[in-house]
Amino acid sequence: MSWRSPLLTSIPPHVVAAADYMALARERLDDAAWAYLDGAAADERTDAANRAAFARLDLQTRVLRDLRGGHTRCQLLGMALPHPLLLAPVAHQGLFHPDAEAATALAAGVMQTPLIVSTLSTLGIEAIAAQTSGPLWFQLYAQPRWEDSLRLVRRAEDAGCRALVLTVDAPVAGVRNREQRAGFALPPALAPRDLQDCAPLPPGQPGTDPVFDRLMAVAPRWEHVEALRQASALPLLIKGLTHPDDARLALEAGVDGVIVSNHGGRTLDGLPASLDLLPAIVQAVQGRVPVLMDGGIRRGSDVFKALSLGAEAVLLGRCWVHALAAAGALGVAHVIRLLQEELALTMALCGCRDLSEVRARA
Numbered sequence: 001m002s003w004r005s006p007l008l009t010s011i012p013p014h015v016v017a018a019a020d021y022m023a024l025a026r027e028r029l030d031d032a033a034w035a036y037l038d039g040a041a042a043d044e045r046t047d048a049a050n051r052a053a054f055a056r057l058d059l060q061t062r063v064l065r066d067l068r069g070g071h072t073r074c075q076l077l078g079m080a081l082p083h084p085l086l087l088a089p090v091a092h093q094g095l096f097h098p099d100a101e102a103a104t105a106l107a108a109g110v111m112q113t114p115l116i117v118s119t120l121s122t123l124g125i126e127a128i129a130a131q132t133s134g135p136l137w138f139q140l141y142a143q144p145r146w147e148d149s150l151r152l153v154r155r156a157e158d159a160g161c162r163a164l165v166l167t168v169d170a171p172v173a174g175v176r177n178r179e180q181r182a183g184f185a186l187p188p189a190l191a192p193r194d195l196q197d198c199a200p201l202p203p204g205q206p207g208t209d210p211v212f213d214r215l216m217a218v219a220p221r222w223e224h225v226e227a228l229r230q231a232s233a234l235p236l237l238i239k240g241l242t243h244p245d246d247a248r249l250a251l252e253a254g255v256d257g258v259i260v261s262n263h264g265g266r267t268l269d270g271l272p273a274s275l276d277l278l279p280a281i282v283q284a285v286q287g288r289v290p291v292l293m294d295g296g297i298r299r300g301s302d303v304f305k306a307l308s309l310g311a312e313a314v315l316l317g318r319c320w321v322h323a324l325a326a327a328g329a330l331g332v333a334h335v336i337r338l339l340q341e342e343l344a345l346t347m348a349l350c351g352c353r354d355l356s357e358v359r360a361r362a
């Protein structure tokens with residue numbers, strides 16, 4: 001990889017919000033890596049909708065309440081966390097920083113923030129785990145050979161991961177026009193380490209359909225969720241739900257949590273904003289398992305809004321990757337701190353002492 005300007009080694013005083021890292025990341029990355037990071041599917045309407053939905057929702061203050069002893073702490077799947085923020089799984093971090101996921105893991109550990117390690121990480125799960133004392137979760141993309149998926153799960157368990165996240169909304173890649181226009185291709189040196197021992201997708205056969213006979217032939221189905229449930233004692237979450245009926249099926253399959261997500265608008269353009277999808281899924285789940293969400297979060301007040309609509313916690317995506325590209329572990333830790341502080345300030349100004357009071361705003 002070649003970077004266009006050096007990494008920051010301290011935070012410039014004008015960087016005071018997560019969004020300030022965006023321009024710094026843009027300066028540093030070449031056009032192709034930027035298209036991969038910042039781009040979304042097709043006309044990128046869903047990605048824009050994710051952010052617009054937060055902008056549309058207004059906050060309400062309540063004043064003069066006794067908020068002494070207030071905090072942003074929460075319990076999630078048996079884990080005590082300082083705040084309801086997790087780092088979403090992000091593939092190929094070697095594109096953004098020479099230390100790739102090791103830098104992210106360092107920051108996540110310092111901030112005691114769960115890091116969801118992508119199947120498509122540049123570094124192997126063991127190398128990432130070695131960099132952090134914080135909670136790691138493992139995100140699984142089911143592999144063409146089911147045994148390979150199970151082997152990845154075992155490695156994640158052995159590396160100390162504390163939950164599994166099965167991503168179900170990307171059995172085929174989105175129409176990534178921005179990447180195509182920029183000529184993005186993953187440099188061979190950055191091929192994901194954990195997939196080196198996994199069988200590749202079988203080649204297409206003449207006269208067969210490349211989507212249905214090739215990609216969808218090996219795509220996971222509900223029976224695989226149940227198989228995964230049986231195969232591991234770790235809490236299992238499904239990421240990429242947008243329909244309440246799928247949330248009900250996920251409960252039947254025995255999942256421990258659902259993540260409302262449209263993949264940051266990177267798979268199917270035309271989906272509604274995650275925030276707009278959240279209430280119906282919260283209602284379908286009826287408090288039986290935690291509902292998490294991601295997509296478009298750039299501010300602590302966005303986190304407040306998602307929680308007020310019933311999310312138990314949120315995943316941060318592009319906002320910390322911008323910081324990783326600009327300033328490595330320091331940047332990622334700074335973004336987490338900014339969002340936590342903004343969440344605390346929003347809670348104080350809205351008269352909420354803890355996250356249960358935020359959720360009661362629904």
Ligand SMILES: Cc1cc2nc3c(=O)[nH]c(=O)nc-3n(C[C@H](O)[C@H](O)[C@H](O)COP(=O)(O)O)c2cc1C
Pocket residue numbers: 036037038050088089090091118119120139167239261262263264265266294295296297315316317318319321
């Ligand atoms: C560069 C990039 C790579 C991603 N890689 C993965 C991945 O490997 N697995 C996955 O489940 N989601 C992946 N996602 C989606 C994120 O986990 C998350 O759903 C999304 O970024 C949230 O939207 P936001 O970026 O607007 O916060 C990726 C997102 C980005 C921006």
